[in-house]
Amino acid sequence: MKTIVKDFILKHNLFTKDATILVGVSGGPDSMALLHYLHSLKDEWNFRVVAISVDHQLRGEESLRDLRYVENVCKQWKVEFIGKSVDVPSWKKEKKQGTQVAARTLRYAIFEQQMEQLGANYLALGHHGDDQAETMLMRLTRSADSQALVGIPVKRAFAGGSIVRPFLCVTKEDIWNYCEAHNITPRLDPSNEETTYTRNYVRHHILPLLKEKNSNLHTTIQHLSETLAIDQAYITEEAENMVHSVVQFDQEKQELSFEIDQFKTYAFALQRRAYHLILNYLYIDLPKDLSYVHEEQFFALLHRQTGNAQIDFPAGLKVEKSYNQLRCHFCDDLHCSSSFHKHIKIPGKTILPDGSAIIAKYVDAFSEETKDSFCFDASQVALPLHIRTRKHGDKMHLKGLNGSKKVKDIFIDAKVPRRKRAIWPIITDDHGEILWLVGLRKASLAKRSTSTSQIQLYYEKCNM
Structure with missing residues (x-):
């Protein structure tokens, strides 16, 4: 297995010498084997290896014991260790998310911070070839978009570095054999055996049947994933060139248009990818109720013989055909562009015009921050707090930046559509200092003091 993994690392240029590698370790066989393997390369590659274990508080003392197990093994192996706990049960209840989504959200927030x-x-994770097969099979049953079949990437950008997965070339059985050969006794999560989770059902009932037909299935699927990724990257690049040539963008009105006949001169594969690029431009986050049905409606509209027609997409997006021109724009309802200004109640819940809310409370200790939460001392700000839409000339002080930056430039850098900028919630103190562009950027505040009340803000998105 060592030789297979090393060849895989070299083939994909996963690491460079003298690197600092953060290894996500749960205590299970995959992550423990990965930690051991990378630690064994420490001297040869001059790595700094740091293990990080996150207790999701899903199994009480049992999950905490997993973290302590990892910590003790790291002491034996002389590996740096970071242990963190996150409150997944509270988060999933508050955000109305499933257990696995909530756990992943909080875990990756910790990874990014560290x-x-x-x-x-690098952030090294222990996903293996069987995980890849499970992922692609699950996506095959859920998605009609070929891009989803690319699977788990071997390497991708993350937090100023890269996430890497050196074990995608081996199976779960290979990893168990490695653990036995090196006297590693991993911890086991009983939830991995519960077939109520789709992934576990695929793992225990579907994958074994496929392996009966192809014992080397993990290698076949990994090769498919990599070749699909290469193909998708090429098509996307060509589609970007197409969009640049064909589509006219009106940044003031945050809309776009193109000549239908010119759009249809390109291969349909490029038309489809251009369609997805257009949606990514128009939406900040793709709506959950956007599906392949909308794609079918879009192309049916392009081929419609009547002169004028319109279809409605989620979140107020209008797609209008006027003879040979197609125009995409958002609704012009007054409530979409109206400004607001409210005081934030502490403790309390402040409802915003779009149905979202800011939840504010005093806390005894700071919790892990995410893009939708903000913690600070009351001494760092002038109370009361306000939430409002932007004003001309708004500026804020950002972490790591000398001086201030215009809010307008922050929106441009973040590629926030103009139609969203006018209604974006901004939290200020009573002196007008901008503290938080909600969900986007946080201000650099004065040094924290432990002698005053601590304030926690949460942004609750509208689920309508």
Whole structure:
């Protein structure tokens, strides 16, 4: 297995020498084997290896014991260790998310934070070839978009570095054999055996049947994933060139248009990818109720013989055909562009015009921050707090930046559509200092004091 993994690392240029590697370790066989393997390369590659374990608080003392197990093994192996706990049960209840989505959200927030603090080059995760097969099979049953079949990437950008997965070339059985050969006794999560989760059902009932037909299935699927990724990258690049040539963007009105006959001169594969690029431009986050049905409606509209027609997409997007021109724009309802200004109740819940809310409360200790939460001392701000839409000339002080930056430039850098900028919630203190572009950027505040009340803000998105 060592030789297979090393060849895989070299083939994909997963690491560079003298790198700092943060390794996500749960205590299970995959992550423990990965930690051991990378630690064994420490001297040869001059790695700094740091293990990080996150207790999701889903199994009480049992999950905490997993974290302590990892910590003790790291002491034996002389590996740096970071342990963190996150409150997944509370988060999933508050955000109305499933257990696995909530756990992943909080876990990756911790990973990102620690990557930045360590200046780490890589976050190494223990996904293996069977995980890849499970992922692609699950997506095959759920998605009609070929891009979804690319699977788990071997390497992708993350937190100023890269996420890498060196074990995608081996199976779960290979990893168990590695653990036995190196006297590693991993911890086991009983939830991995519960077939109520779709992934576990695929793992226990579907994958074994396919392996009966192809014992080397993990290698076949990994090769398919990599070739699909290469093909998708090429098509996307060509589609970007097509969009640049064909589509006219009106940044003031945040809309676009194109000549239908010119659009249809390109291969349909490029038309489809151009359609998805257009949606990514128009939406900040793709709506959950956007599906392949809308894609079919879009192309049916392009081929419609009547002169004028319109279809409605989620979140107020209008797609209008006027003879040979197609125009995409958002609704012009007054409520879509109206400004607001409210005081934030602490403790309390402040409802915004779009149905979203800011939840504010005093807390005894700071919790892990995400893009939808913000923690600070009351001494760092002038109370009461306000939430409002932007004003001309708004500026804010950002972490790591000398001086201030215009809010307008922050929106441009983040590629926030103009139609969203006018209604974006901005939290200020009573002196007008901008503290938080909600969900986007946080201000650099004065040094925290432990002698005053601590305030926690949460942004609750509208589920309508």
